[in-house]
Amino acid sequence: MKIRQELVNKHWLLAAAEEIEEKYKNEGYAVEREKEIESYKAGLIAKRENELIVTEFKNGPWDAKKSSRVKQLRSYVVHELGGKFNLVWVMPPKEKSIEIEDFEKKLLTALINDFPGESDSLPTHTQIEEVSDVFISDITVRKNAIEVKGIGTIEAKLSWEADSDCRNDAGNTFSDSYPFEFELILNEKHEITDMVHLRIDTSSFYE
Known part of the structure; x- marks a missing residue:
């Protein structure tokens, strides 16, 4: 936001x-x-x-x-x-504009491929469908890589049923959102090459 x-x-x-x-x-x-x-x-x-x-x-x-x-x-x-x-x-700090092209799409793919350990506490079949509200808090540019840190929100579809039922909204299926934090490495083409740290806060699932 x-x-x-x-x-x-x-x-x-x-x-x-x-x-x-x-x-x-x-x-x-x-x-x-x-x-x-x-x-x-x-x-x-x-x-x-x-x-x-x-x-x-x-x-x-x-x-x-x-x-x-x-x-x-x-x-x-x-x-x-x-x-x-x-x-x-009274001078508030000026907002810094940090933008990486198609970053949310790239982050979504990385999250799907590298879902962290907290997912074990969620239903058997959890599919991440969207990444939003991404805020990049820090960027460090090195010779051959770019280190990026930030936070965001994921939208996930959760189901205790089989994967096919989850995709088709069949059975006991519902959607929820969770905040997450990340630290990753981009190459010179701004492709994610390494997910250094990824934590999804699923505590609200039990509230």
Whole structure:
């Protein structure tokens, strides 16, 4: 599943505010978030005795109106209230685009040919039918090989009956999905030559 960048930015900003709030609380400040000062709304206000610290968070470009209001807020805090004003830049990590052509198809073939030991806990006849939600977490390019690590989801058809009955949806046959993790080797043509590690989490089968 891919999370939209705007949601990543939003929650990264909230996480940064929570981190700074906790820091000030640990230092003995009383902290309020999204608090109005006169006609200005501040991202975070920290007070301790005669100290006042106002923090505003920025995670992208501001329009002219927003920039002007933040400047006014800073001026009011510093010159009228005698406090300190902090502007915190919050920059979430940029998403890396990693794509290998027809990788899910190649991974499906590898899974069918090298079904791991966890399959022993599943019904007698288990057929992997689809691979989806593949996320490549790490790629290491070496001289004659490419090491790939990641996770994904398999769709499997399970049956206690004979293989032919499983293929024809006859007998006690049902479908289920399971998460898996992998580590494999690709050659220069991006063909899978070795499945170094393959683990399918079948624990949900017993839930």
